[in-house]
Amino acid sequence: MDRKVDTTRERKFAAFCDYLERIRFNDYVDMTNNPWRLLWVNFIAGAARGVGFAFGGSLLAAFLVYLLSQIAILNLPLISEFIAEIVRLVSKNLEP
Incomplete structure (x- = not known):
């Protein structure tokens, strides 16, 4: 019984280690240990998001x-009147 539990734990642990390698967890830990690199990566990501949002x-x-x-x-009656009203308001606000 104990041997079967040990092999199950070993398999689960090995699967967990494989998972951590696949998601490159070590790279993440290295990045968090270097605050300047973390700041730079987040700055670039934020700039890319800002440019994407603006575009x-x-x-x-x-x-x-x-x-x-x-x-x-x-020239749809209801919608055209609404748009014309918006244009009138904008034109009125642009006049000095």
């Missing part, structure tokens, strides 16, 4: 402007 937001805004302009061209 994605710009694409989304451009798509929405294009979609609204196409709806305005169709």
Whole structure:
């Protein structure tokens, strides 16, 4: 009985060690032990997220402007009036 439990534990431990090697846990520990490297990696990741957010937001805004302009061209009564009101408000705020 004890021998069977020991082999089961050994197999589970070996599987756990393989898992840690696959996810490169050692690299993670090395990175956390070097605060400057950790700071640099997080800075680069944050900059990439910021650029991606700005790029994605710009694409989304451009798509929405294009979609609204196409709806305005169709001259749908309710939606066109709403868009025209927005344009009037923006124009009014731009006047000195």
